Amino acid sequence: MVDLKKFSGEHLTIALHRGEIDDPPIRDWAERFYEDTGITIDVIDVKPQEYLCQLMAGGRNRKSPYNLIASAPIWLNQLVVPGYYEDLAYLYANRELTMEETVYGMENDFFKNYMEYAAWYDPESQMPKSGKDSMLMAVPGTHTGCQILICRTDILDQYGFQIPETWEEFNEVVKRISQPKKGFYGTSLCGDRQGALPIIDWYPRLTSQGGRQFRGTVGERNLHSCALSEEGIRAYEWILDILPYTPDDYIHYTLKDGERDMLQGKIGMQINTTAFVFPDVYWDSQRSQVADRIEAVPVPGVGKYRGVAYGGGWAWSIMAAEEKKEAAWLAAQYFSSPEFDQYRCIRYGITPIRRSTIRNDTVRKAQPWVGCLEDIIDRAVEPEYFYLPEIYRIADIINRHLTQGIAAQRPAEKVLAELDQEVNELLRLGGWQL
Template structure:
């Protein structure tokens, strides 16, 4: 590593992480080294594999930089690196809501990649990664909010999969009562992420967008949250707390809600696609008894799923931007995305892979996911740039107050409108 540069940064966490990087695909002689910061979990397992393939094919070296598991800590590390204009990391794996925050520190990939490089990807993801006309990241894998349900219990009690939030509420109420009467006092109708954090932003955006209430802030930067549809969506969700959803929902995150559903104590669950394999895995109480469908919608809206996922970007302080961009192009290409889907079950960002027989044979649920992804909703991160964290914080805190019974929906969206407009005048 470039030790002199590291000493200049004076960031102990950064120094220890970079010094702990593992070299892959090492080549002798005059090979150029590209440092890549992969993700964690499945992403960390596979990103180095593909990077090593590229190194072996091109005769270059790659160095995989260790990063924290927690998303907020990872973002903090990247911001330290970029703000110090460090050249120690060339390629970074970034969250879907980071392009706007980091854009000024990232190269325009369209200046280095072929003109058709973005063709075939979900347009919403390319748009999300385009800031002020600059393509600052290429999509790697994606996620979207989904509705999980117990197929056995819907059949037992004579119900179809709900298409509207009203239907979900009614069915959840009836089945919950019946299952409790049958002896399961811990059974609930609906489990979702209600803690005051980014996960609540994704849930509440789905409620509001599916009621025709917009996306908090539109693509032009105009705050749109104060409308009757948004207020109604929040009030509906608040009515679930203590009725079809436990009071503890106010502190539930993804894994807690998965645990409730996977232990057999919920009829419906809102979560990400990763749950499918786990809920059908060995030791799961509901294995072979679950289905996955698009989230419900309001009376005058359409199903809306908040998009998640990760992307690859190149630091503008890289000493080798051309090679770094070439590595990004290689990792996110169709063949590598297919391998990622086959090996790890991760959801591709290239549309045609959802019709690939080999991919679908290995991951049957992807055929159901495709329709949801084509109607995915992005958080207003790109348009708000550096201010997104404050926007999301204001949104999920206001939503949490409604869920907690401290505010009515109409009052919450009116207050939020004023708060975000003030923030927008200063920040975007």
């Protein structure tokens, strides 16, 4: 039995990555956390580059800038490989410090797939993975994320369509229901990602065929881009096929534009990345004109790969230099508990980290879109370049080639070959291809 008051009188600073919107629910529960534990907290959301620089400096100087940190595998090479993170396995093994809810989570309730890319680190591959020699670099966590398809069921019914299960069916529906002259479009495509990682349109069409964007591992230094593939070409061509049935000015169309148009009832079907645009907004009758006419479903795909799309998430880590490791461990567990996970999903529409949250009737009533998530999160995939320091340079290359190629309606083979060439050259320069 964990003594919640063991660290009464301590003060902790909890840091989160600005833009992920994970701080409001923690601030909401700060007083409750103090009443239960006697620990006071400051909650800070830090600008991304500043956050990483602070953590790297803290690792080098053996002085943790924050007691508990929200972390993601995008920083593996900068923070985990050099040994700046604590291996949390020994804390988890100590049952005087580890709550039953945490044990239940690790054994049954946290999504195994989410833990594979957000919690475990394999030193041989230098990539997220559980195994005999893996390190527990983090514990779930602040949120997961995945991709779903939001459909206007009233429009599908009007035209006599079922929810599309393949991309061919999807494209057929898009063409049939579009009425551009009346300002209604079968779907939307996001050409201007405004710095967002390139996982929005082409990537889910790739992975839902069983395709991969990269092959190899970081540790073996054989990572290479393989966008030019049968799956990659089909994904690109499916987008070209429906471009005329999407809002104008594709190259400047943003996620916020897509959100606005969906809320105003101008879009028939839309791929939603739950950590980029929180889906709860579409079911909010105060803001959405379609709240009672939509349904969340898996993205289309090929056979067993239907629903396989991007997945990600942030988790709790503690730096090796941290002096209050045990108190920080208690806080990490508290802000990963079933009750807290349910609260932040209901109140803020944050994608859950626990199966029990998705299965909870109260949560499903408040956030109808979560009902389809369990199998989707279980099979979601992250691109392998996420684990390299060059992640944002690679993302810029991918964004540029795809956006400009689609806007100009250039052939898939040429665009993807040029994309591969530029990414692979960067990987060679970085030492990730030997």
